[in-house]
Amino acid sequence: xxxxxxxxxxxxxxxxxxxxxxxxxxxxxxxxxxxxxxxxxxxxxxxxxxxxxxxxxxxxxxxxxxxxxxxxxxxxxxxxxxxxxxxxxxxxxxxxxxxxxxxxxxxxxxxxxxxxxxxxxxxxxxxxxxxxxxxxxxxxxxxxxxxxxxxxxxxxxxxxxxxxxxxxxxxxxxxxxxxxxxxxxxxxxxxxxxxxxxxxxxxxxxxxxxxxxxxxxxxxxxxxxxxxxxxxxxxxxxxxxxxxxxxxxxxxxxxxxxxxxxxxxxxxxxxxxxxxxxxxxxxxxxxxxxxxxxxxxxxxxxxxxxxxxxxxxxxxxxxxxxxxxxxxxxxxxxxxxxxxxxxxxxxxxxxxxxxxxxxxxxxxxxxxxxxxxxxxxxxxxxxxxxxxxxxxxxxxxxxxxxxxxxxxxxxxxxxxxxxxx
Numbered sequence: 001x002x003x004x005x006x007x008x009x010x011x012x013x014x015x016x017x018x019x020x021x022x023x024x025x026x027x028x029x030x031x032x033x034x035x036x037x038x039x040x041x042x043x044x045x046x047x048x049x050x051x052x053x054x055x056x057x058x059x060x061x062x063x064x065x066x067x068x069x070x071x072x073x074x075x076x077x078x079x080x081x082x083x084x085x086x087x088x089x090x091x092x093x094x095x096x097x098x099x100x101x102x103x104x105x106x107x108x109x110x111x112x113x114x115x116x117x118x119x120x121x122x123x124x125x126x127x128x129x130x131x132x133x134x135x136x137x138x139x140x141x142x143x144x145x146x147x148x149x150x151x152x153x154x155x156x157x158x159x160x161x162x163x164x165x166x167x168x169x170x171x172x173x174x175x176x177x178x179x180x181x182x183x184x185x186x187x188x189x190x191x192x193x194x195x196x197x198x199x200x201x202x203x204x205x206x207x208x209x210x211x212x213x214x215x216x217x218x219x220x221x222x223x224x225x226x227x228x229x230x231x232x233x234x235x236x237x238x239x240x241x242x243x244x245x246x247x248x249x250x251x252x253x254x255x256x257x258x259x260x261x262x263x264x265x266x267x268x269x270x271x272x273x274x275x276x277x278x279x280x281x282x283x284x285x286x287x288x289x290x291x292x293x294x295x296x297x298x299x300x301x302x303x304x305x306x307x308x309x310x311x312x313x314x315x316x317x318x319x320x321x322x323x324x325x326x327x328x329x330x331x332x333x334x335x336x337x338x339x340x341x342x343x344x345x346x347x348x349x350x351x352x353x354x355x356x357x358x359x360x361x362x363x364x365x366x367x368x369x370x371x372x373x374x375x376x377x378x379x380x381x382x383x384x385x386x387x388x389x390x391x392x393x394x395x396x397x398x399x400x401x402x403x404x405x406x407x408x409x410x411x412x413x414x415x416x417x418x419x420x421x
Contacts, residue, residue, distance in 0.1 A: 017305075024294075024301045025341030028394060031294035032342050035287030035390055036349030036382050040356070042283045044380025046276045051378055058269040059099075059229065060132060063222040063242070063262055070256040072247075081250050081259050083219050085210075091222065094245055097238055101224035102126035105209045109180045111159075111202065113167040120163060121201040122180055124209020126150060132225055135191050135203075142174050142189030149188075149205040156208075157185035160200035161193050183212060226266065235266055291394055295338075299401035302334050306405045313410075323410035327403075334402025335395060342394040346387050353381045 065081035085103065092098045105124040110117055129135065130144045137144055142158070149156050157178060164173050173187045185204060193200045210216055229235050239262065240254070247254035306313075313326050357379055 020301060021337060024297050025337050027297045028294035028338050029341040029345035029348070031291040032345030032390055032394055033349040034290045036346065036387055037352060038283045038287050039382045039386060040353035040380040042280050043382060044378060045279065047378040049272055049276065058265060059225045059227065060265040061224055061226060061262065063260060064220060066258055066261050068252040068256055068259040070253045072251060072253045075251055079252070081252060083222060085219060087222060087246070087249065090245070090249065091224070091242065095238070095242065097226040097228050099225045099227045100128040100132050101222065102129040102132060103206050103219040104221040104223055105206065105214050106201070106220055107209070107213045111163060111167060112179045113176065116167045116169065118166050121199070122204055122209065123201040124204050124206045124213070126206050129203065129223070132223055137189055138192050144189055144191065145203055145205050150207045153207045153211060154205055155183065155185045156188045156205065158189040158191055158203040159187055160202065161190060162196050162198050162200060163202060164190050229266060232270055235264070235270065239264060291397070295394065295397040295401050298334055298338055298398055299405065302330060302402050302405040305333070306330065306408060326410050327406045330406035331399060331402040334398050338398025338401070339395050342391045346391045350382065350387050357381050
């Protein structure tokens with residue numbers, strides 16, 4: 001067991017070599033500090049990039065018709081590909097991966113209430129739009145479009161916070177009627193928009209918008225989520241299959257990528273996630289390399305300590321000291337150096353990342369100021385579990401760094417040790 005005399009002896013040895021011990025410990029502290037700071041920077045970059053994906057589901061695909069640029073079965077180029085309502089049913093029927101889906105019709109119009117008016121976008125959608133695009137309704141601000149609205153073609157509208165601010169001037173809009181051109185819509189909800197953007201649309205039932213603005217026919221976009229897609233190969237196969245299906249229905253070459261517009265956030269998410277994982281791996285390699293340099297320094301110092309104290313160990317053996325007692329002294333000294341300086345490096349690293357995060361939160365640095373901006377760097381901190389695990393790793397490495405020199409010391413016989421100069 002460890003006793004006070006053992007610690008006093010270890011402390012005496014450390015005091016005799018203050019500079020050497022400090023430099024060795026500093027390399028350990030610097031290694032853990034750099035690992036935590038690098039991990040924090042990697043997390044900040046990942047959080048910033050992934051923040052931009054939060055506005056939509058990470059398995060979202062959007063389709064819209066464009067113009068055919070290749071001849072197909074005698075049909076000329078530059079034909080406009082117009083999506084039909086039948087496409088909504090067909091894509092869900094033909095592709096089991098499709099989960100939630102909504103058709104979209106968008107129109108710009110002047111919304112007015114009393115003497116206040118402004119130009120906004122009206123987006124006719126199905127109720128699934130709220131889940132697909134993570135549209136939130138806060139308590140007390142009404143509801144989103146529902147299935148009954150669509151079935152009965154109700155003239156109801158869900159407005160943005162900016163519309164509420166501009167048109168209603170602080171009044172409660174719920175139950176009031178706003179005019180979109182010559183058509184009156186009853187406000188049933190105000191959705192949450194952190195950016196308070198003037199470009200944020202108002203939402204109306206798809207059936208209402210199709211009847212009023214599209215002659216009861218067709219649609220502008222199809223937006224849906226997919227499930228069961230786990231890799232890039234499956235994602236590419238789904239995209240190819242969808243293009244073939246739409247090509248057969250709308251008579252265009254499936255290889256004509258300009259005929260059908262497609263925005264696949266799943267592909268973007270997989271690419272960004274792979275990139276972030278690669279950056280994280282690179283950071284861990286650099287951090288572990290820095291830690292290893294510190295551990296090698298501890299091991300070298302322990303080797304020097306063993307060499308300097310060889311005669312001492314020989315005398316200890318001669319008067320009856322056990323190999324374990326010698327082994328214990330060297331290993332404890334190694335653990336003490338790595339644990340103390342490792343803890344200092346951990347606390348300093350966590351403190352620096354938390355200070356940077358607090359500064360960024362107070363100044364809104366890295367946060368997108370509008371919907372068109374991109375978040376770059378957010379919450380560059382490291383979880384306590386990772387910090388503790390890194391410190392535990394370096395302490396475990398410290399045990400090994402002390403064990404091998406200690407094993408060498410206990411293998412030397414008392415006579416050989418006392419002969420050593």
